[in-house]
Amino acid sequence: MTRTGADLDGFRLWPGLLGRAEQEALRDAVFVRLKQAPLYIPRMPKSGQPMRVRMSNFGALGWVTDKEQGYRYQATHPETGKPWPDMPERVLDLWNELSGYDAPPEACLVNYYESDARMSLHIDSDEQAWDAPVLSISLGDTALFRIGGPVRSDPTRSVRLASGDVCMLGGPSRRAYHGVDRILPGTSRLLPKGGRINLTLRRVTAPSSPST
Ligand code: MD3
Ligand code: FE
Numbered sequence: 001m002t003r004t005g006a007d008l009d010g011f012r013l014w015p016g017l018l019g020r021a022e023q024e025a026l027r028d029a030v031f032v033r034l035k036q037a038p039l040y041i042p043r044m045p046k047s048g049q050p051m052r053v054r055m056s057n058f059g060a061l062g063w064v065t066d067k068e069q070g071y072r073y074q075a076t077h078p079e080t081g082k083p084w085p086d087m088p089e090r091v092l093d094l095w096n097e098l099s100g101y102d103a104p105p106e107a108c109l110v111n112y113y114e115s116d117a118r119m120s121l122h123i124d125s126d127e128q129a130w131d132a133p134v135l136s137i138s139l140g141d142t143a144l145f146r147i148g149g150p151v152r153s154d155p156t157r158s159v160r161l162a163s164g165d166v167c168m169l170g171g172p173s174r175r176a177y178h179g180v181d182r183i184l185p186g187t188s189r190l191l192p193k194g195g196r197i198n199l200t201l202r203r204v205t206a207p208s209s210p211s212t
Pocket of ligand 2: 122123124178
């Protein structure tokens, strides 16, 4: 476990937490589910501009965006209208082992980056459960991930996220600006066509009542 410093309190990185065999098993569990819930091209609200990252989701709720309705969570795939597939067991186990959060995750967002894809700096703010951490699992090519602070102009630092790395954003880091500057092509052979898959687990709704 690595702490990146007081400026990023609550950010934790477990490099190589998933070994090669576990990465392969998780990759296969992802690909099977993507047959049911194919990657789609998300579009920015209002402008309709396509994002560079293709997306799908697993679990009860999925994060989606399109020109007309913008950013939101919903229970069905925007193109097929079908419910999202269930989450792979292994990601639920990771949430239970690492999150320290009482309630289960509701969304597992799948981000697929081709070699030239990026994700610009943003804050995740579509979740009501602000106290819940976000757990991220990286598969495939290494990403240069950037994380700053709660204000866009805050200083940032760059973190490499390689295949099998798991990171968690809790506490103050949960409200930090972050993005993916670039993918380093050819750094992993896990995905047949190269590129990177990132899974993020989130609690979306506030749990109804605290356990007693
Ligand atoms: C820092 N995904 O889906 S994962 C996203 O690599 C997103 O696909 C990136 O940002 C990716 O919204 C980064 C790590 C991550 C996830 C959520 C965060 C970092 C975060 C929330 C707050 C701060
Ligand atoms: Fe994000």
